Amino acid sequence: MSLETTYPMHWRRPPRMLRDRRWRLVVQGAALVYLVLAVGSLDIEWSRVVEGLARGQRFVEGFLQPDFTSRWGDIRQGLIESLTMTLTATVVGVLISVPIGIGGARNLVPAPVYGVCRTIIAVSRSLQEVIIAIFLVAMFGFGPLAGFMTLSFASIGFIAKLLAEDIEECDMHQIEAVRATGASWWQVLHYAIQPQVMPRLIGLSMYRLDINFRESAVIGIVGAGGIGATLNTAIDRYEYDSAGAILLIVIVIVMLSEYGSSYLRRFLQ
Amino acid sequence: MKPSLVNTAEPATYAQIWTFRTPRARLALWFGWLALVALFVYCWQVMNAETMWVFVADAPTQAADIGSRMWPPNLGYLPELMKPLWDTLNIATLGTLGGVIMAVPVAFLAARNTTPSTVLIRPLALWVIVASRSINSLIWALLLVAIIGPGLLAGVVAIALRSIGFVGKLLYEAIEETDIRQVEAVSATGASAMQRLNYAIVPQIMPAFWGITMFRWDINIRESTILGLVGAGGIGLKLQSSINVLAWPQVATILLLILGTVIVSEWISARVRHAIL
Numbered sequence: 426m427s428l429e430t431t432y433p434m435h436w437r438r439p440p441r442m443l444r445d446r447r448w449r450l451v452v453q454g455a456a457l458v459y460l461v462l463a464v465g466s467l468d469i470e471w472s473r474v475v476e477g478l479a480r481g482q483r484f485v486e487g488f489l490q491p492d493f494t495s496r497w498g499d500i501r502q503g504l505i506e507s508l509t510m511t512l513t514a515t516v517v518g519v520l521i522s523v524p525i526g527i528g529g530a531r532n533l534v535p536a537p538v539y540g541v542c543r544t545i546i547a548v549s550r551s552l553q554e555v556i557i558a559i560f561l562v563a564m565f566g567f568g569p570l571a572g573f574m575t576l577s578f579a580s581i582g583f584i585a586k587l588l589a590e591d592i593e594e595c596d597m598h599q600i601e602a603v604r605a606t607g608a609s610w611w612q613v614l615h616y617a618i619q620p621q622v623m624p625r626l627i628g629l630s631m632y633r634l635d636i637n638f639r640e641s642a643v644i645g646i647v648g649a650g651g652i653g654a655t656l657n658t659a660i661d662r663y664e665y666d667s668a669g670a671i672l673l674i675v676i677v678i679v680m681l682s683e684y685g686s687s688y689l690r691r692f693l694q
Numbered sequence: 695m696k697p698s699l700v701n702t703a704e705p706a707t708y709a710q711i712w713t714f715r716t717p718r719a720r721l722a723l724w725f726g727w728l729a730l731v732a733l734f735v736y737c738w739q740v741m742n743a744e745t746m747w748v749f750v751a752d753a754p755t756q757a758a759d760i761g762s763r764m765w766p767p768n769l770g771y772l773p774e775l776m777k778p779l780w781d782t783l784n785i786a787t788l789g790t791l792g793g794v795i796m797a798v799p800v801a802f803l804a805a806r807n808t809t810p811s812t813v814l815i816r817p818l819a820l821w822v823i824v825a826s827r828s829i830n831s832l833i834w835a836l837l838l839v840a841i842i843g844p845g846l847l848a849g850v851v852a853i854a855l856r857s858i859g860f861v862g863k864l865l866y867e868a869i870e871e872t873d874i875r876q877v878e879a880v881s882a883t884g885a886s887a888m889q890r891l892n893y894a895i896v897p898q899i900m901p902a903f904w905g906i907t908m909f910r911w912d913i914n915i916r917e918s919t920i921l922g923l924v925g926a927g928g929i930g931l932k933l934q935s936s937i938n939v940l941a942w943p944q945v946a947t948i949l950l951l952i953l954g955t956v957i958v959s960e961w962i963s964a965r966v967r968h969a970i971l
Contacts, residue, residue: 481842484837509737566749660837680828
């Protein structure tokens with residue numbers, strides 16, 4: 426053995442994750458095997474895809490030259506349903522989720538209440554809006570009322586969870602200070618917690634308003650009213666120019682509400 | 695709390711009782727609430743103009759009826775569901791993969807510190823992100839089933855198109871938050887623009903990238919379970935056909951399976967993100 430060791434002349438970037446070479450090979454191999462299996466089970470009918478490309482081109486043309494006028498009555502009706510559904514569902518959802526969110530904060534309530542509220546949150550979060558909508562349409566009949574119920578239910582899990590986490594992260598010093606003055610539980614809530622979480626709650630509500638509008642475009646597909654029902658009809662009739670118009674309206678409203686809510690949040694902070 | 699006696703302009707004497715808000719703030723708050731309530735009532739009226747209240751009154755009996763039909767779930771149906779479940783997982787995973795591949799260039803074009811042109815390309819990339827985010831994957835699936843026919847491919851493409859916006863938005867925010875000093879250090883060695891990206895920015899956003907990808911994968915599992923409702927393959931197809939023939943015990947089985955899948959995928963995603971970050 427000579428004393429001269431040869432140093433590598435080129436620097437190689439060290440791997441960030443999975444430092445062990447064998448593990449890296451195993452993970453890469455497994456990923457490759459999975460990819461082959463998954464793509465193999467896709468079962469694509471290329472002739473059908475090629476045939477569909479012409480239709481896709483028509484859709485893109487419809488999107489570029491949207492037709493707002495010929496179905497304007499339906500679009501207007503759908504939009505009104507969607508917007509009213511969104512607002513009422515968000516208001517009701519926030520009203521219900523505030524007490525549940527408070528109950529789901531570990532630093533405020535005893536363990537049994539915490540368990541119950543966290544269970545409600547978990548149930549509401551794990552069910553898809555569309556699946557809830559299917560059941561509520563079966564119960565309440567077709568129309569925006571079922572959509573309103575769906576969106577309210579879905580809002581509860583979202584807002585209550587984030588609100589509960591926010592309350593748990595509150596500054597304990599402020600709570601202790603208010604408690605030291607002899608404040609009751611309600612007074613602690615009002616004077617110590619509420620000022621800390623209010624900006625966040627308003628931000629969350631605005632964000633949920635935005636999400637509810639987007640979802641209202643979806644649940645119409647299963648019969649819960651709103652712009653989704655109009656969109657579904659337009660696509661079923663192969664009226665891609667009307668469908669393009671509806672999608673453009675949805676995108677513009679979502680953009681506006683996003684800018685509006687970010688402006689409002691900056692204004693509140 | 696009693697109302698304070700404070701004159702808001704320039705108080706000569708201060709009130710002896712402390713209040714939470716000034717009178718003017720309280721007044722504004724009341725008007726705000728009043729406006730919200732009025733808007734709510736108006737929207738409620740418009741929304742329910744055509745509601746059939748007979749059906750609504752009937753709802754509890756309907757709910758009890760469906761509930762009694764769904765119980766007990768038909769567990770013998772489970773083996774038949776394994777293939778659709780595998781399809782659903784594939785839709786979510788391949789869709790995430792495709793979405794991420796398309797989202798990475800969009801994110802670099804949209805981030806203020808890496809975009810080639812803030813005037814022309816950045817707004818375009820931002821528009822792509824907003825458009826993808828505002829259209830739900832079910833609507834993408836609806837369109838794609840009409841265009842390329844029913845099947846798994848429509849589901850995969852729908853999930854991919856929807857993921858662009860989510861991954862793109864979070865990733866470009868991560869790129870904009872990178873430490874500028876590392877970029878300067880690398881450019882001081884004489885690195886080209888691409889080398890700056892590769893050696894200064896990419897290592898900084900890698901943990902965020904994997905976290906976002908796993909997070910989106912978890913969301914995509916949820917979304918791909920229902921894509922079958924519009925014909926885009928997976929377990930949703932079975933759900934749709936079971937509902938159509940009113941086989942409620944099968945519906946209950948499928949819902950339980952979906953619930954289990956969602957919980958497991960959420961657990962995996964949380965574990966992986968925890969390990970990375």
